[in-house]
Amino acid sequence: MKAGRYYGPGDIRVDDIPNPVPKSGQVKVKVAWNGICGSDLHAYLTNVPVYASKEPHRVTGETVPVTLGHEFSGTIVDVGPEVDATKWAPGMDVVIEPIFGCSKGDCFPCSNGTRNICPHIGFIGISGWGGGLAEYITVDLQYVHILPKGVPLDVGACIEPLAVAYHAVKRSGFTPGQTVLIIGAGPIGLFLLKVLRSIDPSGTIIVSEPAVIRREFALEHGATQVIDPKAEQVPAAVKRTVAPGVHLAFDAAGIQASLDACLGSLRQRGTYVNVAIWEATATLDVNVILGKELNFTSTLGYDRVHPEVIALLAMGKITGIEKLITKRISLNDVVEGGFKCLLNEKEKHVKILVKP
Template identity: 60%
Template sequence: MKAARLYGPGDIRVEQVEEPVAGKGQVKVKIAWNGICGSDIHAFLTTVPKYPQGTTPDPLSGESLPVTLGHEFSGTIISVGPGVDEHKWAVGQNIVVEPLVSCMKSSCPSCSSGSRNLCPIHNFIGIGGWGGGLAEYIAVDTQYIHALPNNIPLDVGACVEPLAVAWHSVKRSRFAKGQSALVLGAGPIGLFLLKVLLAFDPNALIIVSEPTVLRRQSAIKHGATHVIDPTHSNVEESVMKLTGGVGVDVAFDAAGVQATMVAAIESVRTRGTVANVAIWEKTAMIDINRLVMKEIFITGIASYDRIHPELLEALASGKITGVEQLITRKVAIEDVVEKGFLTLVNDKDTQVKILIHP
């Protein structure tokens, strides 16, 4: 079968690999769509954590480079392995994969306490190994799959994984109905955050700060109350004007640069929450005294952990709509590098989510 394999930074090859067979407790899935993630782009450009490095095997998967990429994917079950409940997982059923894998050892404080996304050696299907969504097929344990509701198409299903990051972020921030929010950065995760915030409160005051025109326009189209151009306006001053001098209840940093973290801290109200959703390339400098004087809660966001069922219910019930409008390009796997990865590197301002069809 065809698969897009990572050999190292700048080296992704579409090649023929052996087609998988569903083992015990597994289903074989014909992959429909796979979204290219920001972390995939980082791995294409440089070495980043979680992606295997050289010949050193991943401590969980035991695999080293090359690995098949793709962790945002949907597909259809085409066969089931021994020990699978065929009443629950039937051939022809559409599914999405929750790709986070952890050690699940009783000696692991995170796994044993129900926070497997914080396991020190956790990784993801399609990053650390185990196959991936940038291939024609995958064999995956049933513990990692979720049934895709009948009214949700497979292309939207491929957006469930990044939506899960946004859903987990909003829950961790303790955002509640009647509160206000600031989203810094209107890339894919920022726009998914906007969608989820509106699912929690359709009438919420949501301000989006984004330097590029097209992304600001997209934020307005998808329900932002106000947008700010941080290259021409002071974000903190603008937020204070829009909130009557109070500040927002929650600020989400989805950009991961010094300026956005400063803006988040300054724009949030006293005893408000700052949630960092971004992966940083450089260490942030935080004014601790501002946290002290405002008694700000600040939290990091690490992926998600078993929130897919409630997210899928929100999608099926129509609380989250218009996700398909955030899919800006669909590409065949043969063109994954030129029309997928390189497009997101060179033309990221006009693209939100690019899906690959293997």
């Protein structure tokens, strides 16, 4: 079968690899759609620790090359031995929750239900065990979730990044009526907006984003106000709308300017939530946090929130996800039409899906 494989920064190839056979406790999935993630773009540009390298991953034992793709949905086509045929059967549409920890008994995060912060964290489609940029994948059942009727497979491929946003909002302690700033209206920033709107349909949510099309998307999907950070100072613009500053600021950009803008836009005892992966080290003025008694926190991926996200989609609490899919491509076009397109024309796109 064909698979998009990661050899290292700047090196992704479409290879022919063996078609997988499900083992005990696994299902075989024909991949329908796979989204290209912001972290995939980071790994295309530079070394990212969680991505496979020449050193064996602590959990999978795999080295490069590995099949990429961790935002994907598909349909079960076969089941392995000891799989409950009354629950899992060919023809079922599913989505994969790709995150895993080491699962060792002496690992504090894994043994306390927070595998997303295991020191040996990995992802299917990043650290090994196959990936969504392939025609087929075999997956252990613990990572598989059934898609309800009414949730299409293209939306299913967006559940993984939606889970990132949902986990961040959940960790933030957001409640209806609180005012919010989101910096960065890429996929995660816009998914943060969708999740927040599912909780509070009418509250004040301000989005800062330099790209015109992404500001337009933010307004279309529920932002109260958008700011062009190239044209005006974000804290000043925020405080014209919310005089004391916002309760919560989500950083989905991960640059020095976004950190500074978030801290400057928060009211006293507000909360900064970092959701972004950073490529560079930030400089932090702790006295800014001290002077306002700010809460400073971060989130990494998600852990076991996929069922909650799927339920929100099935109930219609989160809608319009398909409108954020701005391009669909074939696997053969994954580098030029996918990775390079997002890097060179990111102001034109939100989410690109690949059909293996």
